[in-house]
Amino acid sequence: MYHIIINPASRSGKGLAIWKEQVEPILLQEQVSYRSYFSKEAGDVAKITGEIIASATTFPVNIIILGGDGTVNEALQGISEPAKVVIGYIPTGSSNDFARDLKLPKDPAVALDMILHSGKVVNMDLGTVTYDNGEKRRFAVSCGIGFDAAICEEAMHSKMKVVLNKLGLGKLTYVCIALKQLISAKKVSCVLTPDDDQPIKIDKLFFVASMLHRYEGGGFMFCPEADYADGIIDLCVAGDLPKPLVLLAIPTALKGKHYRFKGITPYKAKTVKIETNTPLWVHTDGEVTRRATSLTVTCDKQALQIICP
Numbered sequence: 321m322y323h324i325i326i327n328p329a330s331r332s333g334k335g336l337a338i339w340k341e342q343v344e345p346i347l348l349q350e351q352v353s354y355r356s357y358f359s360k361e362a363g364d365v366a367k368i369t370g371e372i373i374a375s376a377t378t379f380p381v382n383i384i385i386l387g388g389d390g391t392v393n394e395a396l397q398g399i400s401e402p403a404k405v406v407i408g409y410i411p412t413g414s415s416n417d418f419a420r421d422l423k424l425p426k427d428p429a430v431a432l433d434m435i436l437h438s439g440k441v442v443n444m445d446l447g448t449v450t451y452d453n454g455e456k457r458r459f460a461v462s463c464g465i466g467f468d469a470a471i472c473e474e475a476m477h478s479k480m481k482v483v484l485n486k487l488g489l490g491k492l493t494y495v496c497i498a499l500k501q502l503i504s505a506k507k508v509s510c511v512l513t514p515d516d517d518q519p520i521k522i523d524k525l526f527f528v529a530s531m532l533h534r535y536e537g538g539g540f541m542f543c544p545e546a547d548y549a550d551g552i553i554d555l556c557v558a559g560d561l562p563k564p565l566v567l568l569a570i571p572t573a574l575k576g577k578h579y580r581f582k583g584i585t586p587y588k589a590k591t592v593k594i595e596t597n598t599p600l601w602v603h604t605d606g607e608v609t610r611r612a613t614s615l616t617v618t619c620d621k622q623a624l625q626i627i628c629p
Contacts, residue, residue, distance in 0.1 A: 321355070321382065322355075322382045322383075323372045323381065323382065324343075324354055324383075324384040324386065325357045325358075325359065325365055325369065325385050325386065325395065326356060326358050326386045327359050327385075327386065328358055328359070330413055331388075332414070334412070335386060335387060335412050336358075338386065338428050343429070343432055346433070347432075350436070354384075359387075363394070364394075365385075365387075365394035366395065366396075366397040368398070369383065369397075369398030369399055370400070373399065373401075379404045380403070380404055380406045380625065381404060381405050381406070382406050382408065383407050383408070384407075384409070384410065384432075385407060385408070386428070387410075387412055387413060388413015388414060388415060389416065389417055389418050389461060389605045390605060390606055390607045391413070392460055393605035393607045395407070396446070396458040396460060397458060402623045402625070403623070405625065406627060407624070407626050407627065408439070409435075410428050410431045410432060410435075411426065412428065415536075415537065415538040415606060417462075417533060417535040417538065417605075418533070420533075420535050421461075421533040421534050421548060422442075422548075422626065422628050434627070435627050440627070440628060440629075441626070441627055442625070442628040443623070444548045444622060444626055445548055445549060445551060445621055446458060446459075446532075446619070446623040447462075447530065447532050447619050447620075448619075449463050449602065450615065450616045450617075451610075451614070451615050452612070458604070459604035459605045460532065460533075461533045461535075462529055462530060462531040462536040463529075463530045463531075463602065463603065463605075464527055464529045464530065464602070465527065465594055465612065465615065466526055466528060466596075466601070467502070467526045467527035467558070468527045468529055468537060468603065469600065469602050469603040470501045470601045471501055472603040473601045473608040474497045475497055498570065499567075502566060502567065503563075505526065505563070507523075507524050508596055508597060508598050508600060509521070509524070509596065509597045510525035510596045510597075511594075511595045512528065512557060512592065513592065513595075514589035514592045515589045515591055516591075522557065522560055523560055524561075525559040526558040527558050528556070528557050528558075529542045529557075530554075530555055531553065531554045532546060532553065532554075533546055537606075540573040541573060541575065542556040542576075542578070543586065544576035545586070551620075551621030551622070552588050552589070552590060553591075553617055554586065554587075554588055555587040555588065556585075557585050557587060560583050561582065561583025565583065590619055591616065591618045591619075595613065595614045596612075596614075598613065599611035600613075
């Protein structure tokens with residue numbers, strides 16, 4: 321029995337058509353036992369996932385997600401015990417960084433065939449952000465504070481993104497917003513403490529990306545050495561460098577070459593505490609829910625079960 325959660329709005333509103341025309345016909349043809357669920361607004365996927373698990377009588381529960389990285393992230397918020405769930409993923413988002421590192425098929429029909437027939441269950445790391453008030457939020461790919469999160473926050477509400485996605489030019493949205501955010505960025509200081517080690521002080525922070533996978537933001541390889549099953553958080557920290565240099569460095573991150581720029585530094589940790597002198601936007605897998613001045617990022621080694629090629 322498969323529980324299939326569909327985000328109809330994914331891929332700029334094509335998610336529903338992909339389900340009806342490419343995915344559901346295969347399930348019916350192969351007489352697969354399934355139940356489908358459709359999200360309508362923010363928070364629905366977490367609620368649906370929680371209800372599926374709560375009503376289950378046998379484990380693990382097989383959940384297939386048709387959507388983007390944000391849909392996966394919402395589903396994680398509804399999973400109280402990851403060991404009880406096996407996730408299959410049909411990527412229909414605009415970034416699909418989760419699928420990129422796992423080498424999941426881009427074609428929905430091929431992805432479904434892999435899930436049903438040839439895929440194997442792989443255990444990968446699961447990240448958690450804990451804020452100073454005790455609030456927690458999980459992530460599968462990455463968590464970021466600062467510049468990258470501010471871009472995500474503006475992109476979530478951007479009409480330009482909808483138009484450009486339909487034209488296949490979605491990345492231009494992030495480029496335009498990045499330029500705007502960089503120009504308006506104010507000086508923010510930061511203290512980074514990895515694994516209760518010596519604090520690292522940054523006088524002018526742009527962003528900290530805490531990553532389990534190599535890619536975020538639609539293919540930017542911010543952490544080329546990241547291994548999604550090693551129990552380690554890879555950090556890309558950008559600070560104390562001129563704004564024009566940031567503009568030069570970001571495109572090189574598509575190939576993971578950005579560490580040649582002084583002021584962009586990699587770190588590794590099992591736990592990292594991040595403190596800033598002013599509230600900054602925070603994202604988990606590109607989903608932005610709040611600002612923060614203090615947060616702790618941790619990694620649960622191989623806690624999440626995913627069906628992969």
